[in-house]
Amino acid sequence: MNHDPKRHSIALLRILLLPLLLFAGDAMAQHPGDIGLGVADGRLKVDGPIGAEDANGIFYGVFGDTGFPGYTSNPGFDAFPGTFAPGRIGFNVLAGLRRWDMKLGDWETPTSVPERMSISFITLERVVEDEPMSGFDLAVQPNGGWHRHLDFExxxxxxGERRPGVYRLDLSLYSTMGIADSDPFxxxxxxxxxxxxxxxxxxSFDDSPPxxxxxxxxxxxxxxDFGSxxxxxxxxxxxxxLDGDGTVGGADVGLLLGSWGICP
Incomplete structure (x- = not known):
């Protein structure tokens, strides 16, 4: 069996932080950048990110922001105290892992993405490959909030190769308290x-003209822009x-000139 020291370091960090993960969430204020979570019209509602303009269900994280390459615990999920009755909230993965292809100008299909993504919380883990899958759920905190940071890797x-790029995770949230599932995000x-x-x-999620x-x-x-x-x-x-062929050349100049003037 191959032993990855980076994964072992992350696993050790999870164990060391176990008391904080279990108990500190009740006292933590909302985190800027987290995904806001609430209830609207009888269903779970995600919004935010907290502290920023609403992103219409598109959120963002950066692997390596915690000092471990290929790993992040952001964005988290954050609901105010008193939002929920006792119960559990969890996630489902709605599609296989996708990666942005700059040359195609589109998302690679899940079956063409060899990388995988781990989603975990202490001893719970799901590994997203090329198909939808059920996730796992975590308890609502005693104060009725739900402030959770999952581990993404x-x-x-x-x-063992991991290609640089932007990876896409399609999710929805569910509850055990009779609240309808969230919209996909x-x-x-x-x-x-x-x-x-x-x-x-x-x-790619923007309907306005490029x-x-x-x-x-x-x-x-x-x-x-032409000077640049x-x-x-x-x-x-x-x-x-602009055309993603690996070199700034005449075709890129043509695309720039074709867009000359005020953007639509």
């Missing part, structure tokens, strides 16, 4: 992805490689 393929996880990949992955070439984000494709592209011409800069 990107696992390699059979050889998505968490996007950044594993050493470029800013362009992150922007494109998030943008604006390729607006590198400075001022709502206009103009001379400043000329400065990177011939390089492999992923931020300016």
């Amino acid at each position: 990107i696992l390699g393929d059979a050889s 998505v968490i996007l996880f950044n594993y050493d992805a470029s800013n362009a990949e992150v922007d494109a992955a998030i943008g 604006c390729p070439g607006d590198f400075d984000g001022n709502g206009v494709v103009d001379g400043a 592209m000329l400065g990177a011409f011939g390089t492999e800069d992923p931020e300016l490689d």
Whole structure:
């Protein structure tokens, strides 16, 4: 059996933090960036992230933000005290793991993604591969809140390789208290992805027309953007490689000029 020292370190950290995970949630204030959780019209409702503009069911986490590559416990889930009666809240995985393909400009199908994702809490674990699956549930806290941070870890393929990129996890929440399931929502996880990949992955959920070439984000494709592209011409800069072929070239200039002017 192969022994991964990084996974062993994470497992040890979980054991050391066990008392905190079990008891500290009652006293913790809401965390900026967590997924807000409540009840509306008889069903579970996710919103937030907390402290930011509502993301319409698209949330974001970064592997490595805790100091362990390929691992994060963010975003968490956070409901105010008094939100729930005694019971349990859990998650289900609605689709296999997906990864953003910059060249295709679309999400890879789950069956074409060799990586896997572990979702765990102390001794409970589910490993997401290429199919939907049932998750697990955790108790509502004594004060009626539900502040939980699950452990997310990107696992390699059979050889242990983990490709950089943006990975997509489709979830819903359920309860044992007679509250209807939440609407589906998505968490996007950044594993050493470029800013362009992150922007494109998030943008895939945006119904508004795209604006390729607006590198400075001022709502206009103009001379400043053209200058940025000329400065990177011939390089492999992923931020300016609009067609995703690996090189900033003439095709990218054509895409930029085709979007010239005020973004739609």
